Amino acid sequence: MMLSIPDVLNAEQLQQCRAALEGGNWQDGRLTAGHQAVNVKANQQLAQDDPLTQQLGDFILACLAQHPRFMAAALPLKVVPPRFNRYTEGGTYGDHIDNAVFSVPGTPHRIRADLSATLFFCEPDEYEGGELVVQDKRIKLPAGHLILYSSGSLHRVEPVTRGARLASFFWVQSLVRQDEQRSVLLELDDSIQALRQQVPDSPELVRLTGIYHNLLRQWTQT
Ligand SMILES: O=C(O)CCC(=O)C(=O)O
Numbered sequence: 001m002m003l004s005i006p007d008v009l010n011a012e013q014l015q016q017c018r019a020a021l022e023g024g025n026w027q028d029g030r031l032t033a034g035h036q037a038v039n040v041k042a043n044q045q046l047a048q049d050d051p052l053t054q055q056l057g058d059f060i061l062a063c064l065a066q067h068p069r070f071m072a073a074a075l076p077l078k079v080v081p082p083r084f085n086r087y088t089e090g091g092t093y094g095d096h097i098d099n100a101v102f103s104v105p106g107t108p109h110r111i112r113a114d115l116s117a118t119l120f121f122c123e124p125d126e127y128e129g130g131e132l133v134v135q136d137k138r139i140k141l142p143a144g145h146l147i148l149y150s151s152g153s154l155h156r157v158e159p160v161t162r163g164a165r166l167a168s169f170f171w172v173q174s175l176v177r178q179d180e181q182r183s184v185l186l187e188l189d190d191s192i193q194a195l196r197q198q199v200p201d202s203p204e205l206v207r208l209t210g211i212y213h214n215l216l217r218q219w220t221q222t
């Protein structure tokens with residue numbers, strides 16, 4: 001699954017997040033890299049226990065919970081508290097596959113990464129390079145947009161050779177672990193929503209919506 005989710009943040013929300021992030025206490029991203037990633041990671045991040053990480057992370061989670069397209073596509077069960085990174089002056093993150101399981105600091109909770117997400121804070125023309133390359137697809141979205149992709153995918157961030165790329169990144173444990181099943185549910189949901197516009201009184205809508213929920217019931221893992 002790879003999906004672009006537009007307008008997670010509006011212009012005013014973006015402006016507020018960016019202003020806060022620009023004054024952030026940026027640290028070497030290698031501090032949180034594992035044995036493998038430490039060799040390919042050259043970016044900056046906010047510490048996970050930085051109050052700004054927690055404040056902006058909570059804000060982003062609240063925006064996501066209000067976003068019907070994100071909810072329909074990701075079917076989130078748990079979301080790792082969002083983190084923040086910055087790439088400047090050749091900053092990059094070479095090919096890697098994300099960890100399978102993340103601990104939530106200060107809690108006993110562990111979250112399986114089914115989906116990886118990057119929320120872009122900068123417009124594409126504000127920086128050179130910095131594309132997220134996921135299995136040969138090159139992704140550089142407008143500010144406020146989010147890319148959602150399977151956590152099992154090999155990916156990298158190309159070097160940023162001009163300007164700065166600010167982003168939030170996080171992982172989702174989905175109610176539906178299998179990508180193919182989640183994709184079927186999203187297609188069915190899209191089709192039901194379209195029918196609801198065209199024939200709002202059709203009794204078939206009741207049946208199709210029931211089928212959606214019955215498939216979700218079969219495929220949900222909690
Ligand atoms: O900056 C990004 O878009 C992705 C970062 C990433 O791949 C990671 O932190 O694992």
Ligand SMILES: [Fe+2]
Pocket residue numbers: 096097098116155
């Ligand atoms: Fe990654």
